[in-house]
Structures are given as structure tokens and as C-alpha cells.
Amino acid sequence: MIIWIASYPKSGNTYLRSFLSSYYFSKTGKFEFDLLNNINHFPGIKYSNNKVTNANEASKNWISIQDKYFEKSKLHFLKTHSSLIPYNGNLFTSNKQTLGAIYIVRDPRSVIISSAHHYSLNYETALEYMIDQEKSLLVKSVDGDFSNFTFLSSWSNHYKSWIKNSDFKLLFIKYEDLEENKYEIFRDIIIFIETLTKRNIQVNKDKLLECIKTTNFNVLKNKEKNEGFQESAYSKETGKKVDFFNKGFNNRWQKILPDKIKNYANKIFKDDITFLNYK
Secondary structure: OEEEEEOOOOOOHHHHHHHHHHHHOOOOOOOOHHHHHHOEEOOOOOOOOOOOOOHHHHHHHHHHHHHHHOOOOOOEEEEEOOOOOOEOOEOOOOOOOEEEEEEEEOOHHHHHHHHHHHOOOOHHHHHHHHHOOOOEEOOOOOOOOOOOOEEOOOHHHHHHHHHOOOOOEEEEEEHHHHHOOHHHHHHHHHHHHHHHHOOOOOOOHHHHHHHHHHOOHHHHHHHHHHHOOOOOOEOOOOOOEOOOOOOHHHOOHHHHOOHHHHHHHHHHOHHHHHHOOOO
16 A cells, blocks of 8 residues: 655655655664655656556556555555546545655745746746646657656645545644654654554654754755765756755745735735644
């Protein structure tokens, strides 16, 4: 069965995966980049029955591919940026494939900054993408394979589709809370997973602390600088790799965003900001 590590893009998914991979796939809790290979991205071309030539065909295959590649008798952690909104009537997953999910949300104004940096966009375009209800992610292979088609919808619709889901259990966390309460939140994530799997193995506190230490944002940033990171994108302007670990918790949108973008974002996301208790 699958436990999803889900989020809208640039919301802390990789940070969460780093912690989980170091806790569950290392002996000591020390993080290394190659541990992330234990929590792969779905959908993806590596999980494909055959070449898919359009988005609708790709969405029809989501559940059948999960049935094929992920045995129900084993636990599989998978990263996804997919919303749970059906695409042309095709469901992303169901409780027949999914045991549960951990969803991480981030202040949309910080997402604007992080998305603009990662995808080499200006702030206006990044915000436009976030309010596009038909938005998707697609990186086609050289032969035009659509197998990794991911339907996002808007930022607001995205997180709502997961928290309103009643098909399986969900742990909902805020990226910003990890700045001050790493130990408590990561502990609760482990407890959530162990409860879901009915293993109920006690939290290894020493290992947990080592995971937190070695996945500290500044540690990850320095690690990328010294070792490189395969998930980094390339700048459309320079062709050079863009730092994946950019500002982290120092992404202070209040000081960075121009007033025009800030005011528009506050207006567009007003209800979400209130609901999620952002300021």
C-alpha cells in the first residue's frame, strides 16, 4: 500500500522526503542525497506500462499503474504533486491503493517566490500559474511520452482536494511550523505512519534527532553546493543549474514581494490565508 508525500510544488516536499528517507532508510538517521531514491515521484515515466501520447490517456493509467507497481502487502512511500481532483473523470488514487497521506502546505506568498526562482519565472507569471485551475506539470520524454503528466489545478484547489478527501487518512502539516517545532512534527509524522501500518514501533529518539540535524535546511543547502543535486532545475536564461535549496525558512515574502504582487496575492488568497491561519 502507498503512503503519499503530497504537496503543491515548492512547498517543502523534498525537505519532508529528506527527513523520512533518513529515518526509514538509513541505520543511523544520517541523511545522504541517494536516500531520496527510496521515495520516488509519481506519476513518472519509470512507472509506465507503455508510451502514452496524451494527458487523458496518462490519467486513465494512474490507478492501474499503482496496482501493477506497488504491492498491497508492502509499504511504499511516494512523492506526488498531483491534486486529488479527477482529471476528465479519472481518479488519481483510491483507498484500494492508498493507505494514507502526509500533505505539506506552504504560505502561498512564499510559494510565489520559490516557484519563480525554481522555474525561472517572474512573480506575475508564478502567481498566474498558482491561480490557474487547469494547471498541470508535464516534462515529456524525448519521444513525447506523457507518462509523468501531473494535474495540479490551482494552489487553493490543490490543498483542498487533499484535506477534503475522506477515502483514506491524512496528516496535514504546515511548512512554516517546521521552523520552530521540527521535533514534535517529525515525531508525529512517524507516529502517524506507524499507526497506519499497525506496526506501532516506538519512535527512535536518537535517530530522530540525527535526522533533524542532518536535514537542517542550511546543511542541505551546503550539501547541494558541494555535491550537486539531481532535482535542481536549469535556468531558462543562463542554462545553468538553479539552486534547489534557496531560501527555505528565510523566504520572507513580506520583504521580498513587490507591493503590487503582495496586495494581489493577499486578495486572491484571502480566504485560504484566513483558513490556514497565516497572517
